[in-house]
Amino acid sequence: MKKLIAGVVLGVSLSATAYGAGDPQAGEANAAVCAGCHGQGGAQPVVAEYPKLSGLGETYLHRQLQLIKPQDRPIPSMMGLLDNMSDQDLQDLAAYFDSQDMIIGKANPELVDLGEKIYRGGNLASSVPSCAACHSPDGKGNEPAGYPRLSGQSADYVVKQLKAYRSGERDSGPFASVMMDVASGLTDEEIEAVASYVSGLH
Template identity: 70%
Template structure:
């Protein structure tokens, strides 16, 4: 009897997990509207201030889509785009974009040394932790924790987001407090250097 109960519990648990997971093929059907700004597969945005969505991590992407739809994270350019999408649609979109390959950008050679030092070692003097601690030495992120892959992301977008965290205008989501604290200790020059370095990281 115990084995039967355990089997039922396990089966229900696996069904729930499968139901909650996104379907990349279904997500691709809804992704056409995203291509106008983020490019095909979310890999080549039309402007540097728009993020690449490809390969960021399904959990992270889903959380951001939920926050944007609920207006917890306010992005004027996204107004109304997600309104008619269900929670499953958002899961599917997240799975689709996560399955796409990140196109790595080119870091500014003049900023690589400073950016690398910050990304890999932080700044002990000002209490800035190493970005690699959460986002992986190669910039691949930490999918189970919902920390996004950063390697290859547009430097202009990264700069904008770090400044938004520093100013407290990006404060939505479970990990925002961590990033707001980190960014509050970064100078403009450090933000520029680490953003450039990350854009070429792979």
């Protein structure tokens, strides 16, 4: 929990220096290579475990692209795709995807109650904080701090990432330790429920 609090404080102090620095029109020119997996505008991935990129937040997207390019966050299917892009290209790409509309899904009605409980109130018994504290009550994230939008994100992708944080597989980036702490207290059932809940949150 101490790591979590420290991470949240760090997130606030690391307000995006590059917030709004990208050019969406310039980013669109490089986005065609992304459409094969993430769909047009990053809104409809061809595989449920791939993330929706639309509207996630420019700061968050830029940071992830900065990690993916040198394979600090290894994603085999993206190896080499960003090699010829400058940091400004990455910023523009992030701005383009952030400017696109997120398509909201529909949560599984059987999981809504537990998902909402975890998202809004966490689980005191396992020291899991509410997701809403960082990602906002409506799931639209916190752009200045670089916390991504969760509203509308693919449930399968959220499940995969929470399990990757929990196992320590995903450990790169300034807030990875925060998410690893959060995920360490979540059961499989809670992960499935909160992932479903955010997919339909709006």
